[in-house]
Amino acid sequence: MVKIKSIEYFRVLPRWLFVKITDEEDKYGWGESTLEGHTEAVEGTLNALCKRFEGYEADNIEHIWQMAWRLGFYRGGPVFMSAISGIDIALWDLKGRRLGVPVYQLLGGKVRNKLSVYAWIGGDRPADVGEAAKARQAQGFKAVKMNATEDVNWLDSPSVLDSSVERLKTVKALGMDAALDFHGRLHKPMAKQLAKALEPHRPLFLEEPLLSEHPEGIKRLSEQVSCPIALGERLYSRWDVKRFLEDGSVDVLQPDISHCGGISELRRIANMAETYDVAIAPHCPLGPIALAACMQVDLSISNFVIQEMSIGMHYNLDAGEYDITSYVKDPKVFNVQDGYVEALKAPGLGIEVDEEVVRRVAQNTPAWQPKEFFGPDGSIREW
Ligand SMILES: [Mg+2]
Incomplete structure (x- = not known):
């Protein structure tokens, strides 16, 4: 040993x-x-x-x-x-x-040969999603995710929700699927209205319609609409996930492999979810190592549905084009074709990290902070 x-x-x-x-x-x-x-x-x-x-x-x-x-x-x-x-x-x-x-061999082997993927459009202030969605389509994606709204007050004018419906319709008109991330930005008085307004236009899923600290609210909202309810990026272990499976409120679980205890715990959460007929769509607006780790689990579980990947995400572009391809010697492993990424083949995570680049960039990287959002009255709005 x-x-x-x-x-x-x-x-x-x-x-x-x-x-x-x-x-x-x-x-x-x-x-x-x-x-x-x-x-x-x-x-x-x-x-x-x-x-x-x-x-x-x-x-x-x-x-x-x-x-x-x-x-x-x-x-x-x-x-x-x-x-x-x-x-x-x-x-x-x-x-x-x-x-x-490859790690998937140690997890029982492959149950699929390629992985369905989606990417972000629209950034923090979603606008021009039509052009952004077209660009994703050209890259090979068939599904995207966007913030459902800009920052919204606890109770706001119902008219602030109109543009969300228009954006969803715009993307769907291109023949793509679109997931809407409420991002915890909406509180109960607005979230239930938006979910109802989006429902006829069939989003792929509604993500974090309310923050996971409101399980009773999510359960009620889940019963009010037929849209699949997705959540899980702010749940950090199988014990956190348990109550959402037991109360039937979640349809698509989105554990984040960098926050939920790694490959070991993502695999366990996926197996738990399978016993409640819940799908797994790992959350991953993060780096290439997290993505490769997710892919190893995705390849080995039966209830996997779609993988998030951060390629070309606004955070990456804002930082001077440091992207998931910047730190690996074999960026082609993340190529998207017809909405899929092929199974990774190399040993371990299936990627070769470029240590020289990592060490160089690490010499001068400040700790990242999210933008601040304030309403017109100066009060905080949720990121
Ligand atoms: Mg989210």
């Missing part, structure tokens, strides 16, 4: 946090702990976990996961779970590389 020699992390543009684990034989694996807007907090947690797990046997992924979860006494939450996620993903990559097989 080979021991972990070192665990390092790298903050890179546009807003990502990569983890590298090296074993005593100098074999390595990469993970991703990105938690947008809370980089320094995750780095602090990683400082403690990195030191703690040096000297552990690298093959014992589940033991390390359980040690982090159970013996810390305090557990869960976005910061802690994002730190675990990066370590977990890196350990799976390391193991796959050592054995010379």
